[in-house]
Amino acid sequence: xxxxxxxxxxxxIIGMSLVEKELYNILKGSHKNTSxxxxxxxxxxxxxxxxxxxxxxxxxxxxxxxxxxxxxAACECIHMASLVHDDIIDESLMRRNQPTxxxxxGNYTAVLVGDYLFAKAFEILSKNNLIRSMxxxxxxxxxxxxxxxxxxxxxxxxxxxxxxxxxxxxQKTGVLLSACTQVGAISANAQEEEINxxxxxxxxxGYAYQIIxxxxxxxxxxxxLGKPIGAxxxxxxxxxxxxxxxxxxxxxxxxxxxxxxxxxxxxYNGIIKLLKDSYVLEESYLEAELCVKKAKxxxxxxxxxxxxxxxxxxxxxxxxxxx
Amino acid sequence: xxxxxxxxxxxxIIGMSLVEKELYNILKGSHKNTSxxxxxxxxxxxxxxxxxxxxxxxxxxxxxxxxxxxxxAACECIHMASLVHDDIIDESLMRRNQPTxxxxxGNYTAVLVGDYLFAKAFEILSKNNLIRSMxxxxxxxxxxxxxxxxxxxxxxxxxxxxxxxxxxxxQKTGVLLSACTQVGAISANAQEEEINxxxxxxxxxGYAYQIIxxxxxxxxxxxxLGKPIGAxxxxxxxxxxxxxxxxxxxxxxxxxxxxxxxxxxxxYNGIIKLLKDSYVLEESYLEAELCVKKAKxxxxxxxxxxxxxxxxxxxxxxxxxxx
Numbered sequence: 216x217x218x219x220x221x222x223x224x225x226x227x228i229i230g231m232s233l234v235e236k237e238l239y240n241i242l243k244g245s246h247k248n249t250s251x252x253x254x255x256x257x258x259x260x261x262x263x264x265x266x267x268x269x270x271x272x273x274x275x276x277x278x279x280x281x282x283x284x285x286x287x288a289a290c291e292c293i294h295m296a297s298l299v300h301d302d303i304i305d306e307s308l309m310r311r312n313q314p315t316x317x318x319x320x321g322n323y324t325a326v327l328v329g330d331y332l333f334a335k336a337f338e339i340l341s342k343n344n345l346i347r348s349m350x351x352x353x354x355x356x357x358x359x360x361x362x363x364x365x366x367x368x369x370x371x372x373x374x375x376x377x378x379x380x381x382x383x384x385x386q387k388t389g390v391l392l393s394a395c396t397q398v399g400a401i402s403a404n405a406q407e408e409e410i411n412x413x414x415x416x417x418x419x420x421g422y423a424y425q426i427i428x429x430x431x432x433x434x435x436x437x438x439x440l441g442k443p444i445g446a447x448x449x450x451x452x453x454x455x456x457x458x459x460x461x462x463x464x465x466x467x468x469x470x471x472x473x474x475x476x477x478x479x480x481x482x483y484n485g486i487i488k489l490l491k492d493s494y495v496l497e498e499s500y501l502e503a504e505l506c507v508k509k510a511k512x513x514x515x516x517x518x519x520x521x522x523x524x525x526x527x528x529x530x531x532x533x534x535x536x537x538x
Numbered sequence: 539x540x541x542x543x544x545x546x547x548x549x550x551i552i553g554m555s556l557v558e559k560e561l562y563n564i565l566k567g568s569h570k571n572t573s574x575x576x577x578x579x580x581x582x583x584x585x586x587x588x589x590x591x592x593x594x595x596x597x598x599x600x601x602x603x604x605x606x607x608x609x610x611a612a613c614e615c616i617h618m619a620s621l622v623h624d625d626i627i628d629e630s631l632m633r634r635n636q637p638t639x640x641x642x643x644g645n646y647t648a649v650l651v652g653d654y655l656f657a658k659a660f661e662i663l664s665k666n667n668l669i670r671s672m673x674x675x676x677x678x679x680x681x682x683x684x685x686x687x688x689x690x691x692x693x694x695x696x697x698x699x700x701x702x703x704x705x706x707x708x709q710k711t712g713v714l715l716s717a718c719t720q721v722g723a724i725s726a727n728a729q730e731e732e733i734n735x736x737x738x739x740x741x742x743x744g745y746a747y748q749i750i751x752x753x754x755x756x757x758x759x760x761x762x763l764g765k766p767i768g769a770x771x772x773x774x775x776x777x778x779x780x781x782x783x784x785x786x787x788x789x790x791x792x793x794x795x796x797x798x799x800x801x802x803x804x805x806y807n808g809i810i811k812l813l814k815d816s817y818v819l820e821e822s823y824l825e826a827e828l829c830v831k832k833a834k835x836x837x838x839x840x841x842x843x844x845x846x847x848x849x850x851x852x853x854x855x856x857x858x859x860x861x
Contacts, residue, residue, distance in 0.1 A: 246684050324690055337660055357658055365569040368647075
């Protein structure tokens with residue numbers, strides 16, 4: 216989501232090392248194998264963007280507290296769990312340059328490790344009596360799952376609207392990011408309108424991130440992306456650029472025919488050329504920019520601080536990412 | 539777990555229809571497909587033993603209350619979620635005479651539906667501020683997953699002890715049953731020693747159930763069990779009868795050789811004959827009887843009531859089940 220230099224900066228956020236410690240705590244009391252697999256997942260890292268959102272949001276309101284650290288660790292557990300389950304779903308064999316749990320130990324263990332991590336996230340929240348954060352987080356998970364089930368069964372459906380698309384990417388990405396910022400604000404005992412401001416920030420961060428992701432699916436570098444260009448389209452996921460192309464009425468029937476006859480791979484180069492020639496990628500980028508603007512705008516009433524700066528910076532960086 | 543006549547009786551327990559209503563509530567606000575799949579799971583039923591344990595336990599202490607109903611629904615959600623995930627793990631195609639979610643819609647949807655149901659269970663608990671029940675339940679889930687991961691990686695390991703076996707079946711069955719009885723007792727504001735009594739009841743209920751299950755794996759009727767006799771052994775799960783056979787030193791090396799050379803299927807009839815001739819099945823049954831005695835004994839200090847009677851009856855019925 217952000218560059219390596221930024222990751223390093225993230226890891227220097229006050230409290231991040233305590234979150235790491237909290238993550239290692241989930242290994243306690245488990246059998247050797249469970250512990251080893253989860254430890255691998257923690258060590259292999261990732262960008263820790265979700266705990267960073269929790270910690271930064273919380274510290275917009277004052278000093279770091281225990282609730283923020285626990286909440287941040289729980290959010291990262293949920294993210295790790297969903298990645299382990301996503302890799303089963305997508306039959307992915309590699310992630311972060313390592314074999315996935317399903318590749319190494321089969322779906323059997325991967326289903327269970329994901330469930331274990333979900334349970335540990337809720338254990339952290341319930342043991343620390345973070346009931347309000349729990350509500351936000353469970354709502355996010357059920358929306359994420361519901362959205363993915365819907366997406367799975369709505370592939371190749373060209374009758375989707377822009378609203379459908381935004382709903383879908385909210386459930387896919389925004390809802391968890393916005394849960395993280397809410398957990399941060401709740402941990403700091405923020406006022407309702409402040410919690411809502413951070414909710415809005417997280418949602419728009421998610422929209423912008425996903426729109427850029429969907430643009431990169433057509434324009435990115437295969438080597439950096441780690442997947443073939445146009446993979447989403449080939450799998451039948453209708454994203455913003457395609458929706459925008461359809462709005463230009465003259466291409467609608469042509470695209471429909473391609474979809475109905477299952478000719479996407481054959482006509483693929485033509486579609487890409489059209490996407491580039493018709494400026495829909497630029498138009499999509501403008502929408503991502505607008506979301507970043509909304510995300511930053513949502514924080515306008517929040518008092519300035521280095522943590523607010525960091526959050527504004529995270530939003531800006533989404534627009535310049537190349538992978 | 540219990541006979542049909544008993545199931546009917548279970549469903550007549552005061553509060554059971556309210557639990558059903560609560561289960562249908564989880565469909566609200568989800569997309570059509572998610573809702574349809576979950577509705578199917580609810581309708582296809584099952585024995586509802588877990589909510590029955592919650593409701594009976596709670597009503598041992600007085601009138602039915604909202605917390606017990608919510609807790610019972612959450613426990614059933616967790617049970618449904620774990621069945622959906624178990625069917626992926628075991629690659630099962632049928633359950634309760636219906637195609638499983640993975641069979642009908644693929645692992646993709648099945649992973650997500652399980653996650654969705656887990657999230658809904660926690661939603662029920664967190665929305666109703668049932669924080670203590672939540673702690674009990676998350677602990678049960680993480681132990682269940684941890685136990686299954688351990689079991690997966692310890693197949694064909696003959697160096698297991700009786701203690702390992704009891705730990706394993708506790709994590710497989712007892713921990714969730716005992717979570718249900720604890721949730722029931724907690725919902726009724728029971729004293730700590732009363733909660734512990736029901737914890738002990740649930741644990742021993744689980745031991746007895748699983749030992750009988752493991753005996754039936756060798757003696758049951760394939761048609762009624764719905765799986766081939768000895769399936770556990772062929773898959774490398776070392777159960778109590780086999781452990782007892784190994785205790786009779788003279789068979790240990792013979793069994794070891796069979797396991798090491800992968801000759802279980804070939805020597806299968808010989809193993810079954812030996813199990814029957816050596817009285818280890820009877821000895822295992824005696825251990826199950828002892829567990830039932832302990833389960834019932836755990837409730838000795840609990841005041842008599844029809845609900846206590848029902849719980850004692852559930853324990854007794856485990857010993858006479860044939861499937």
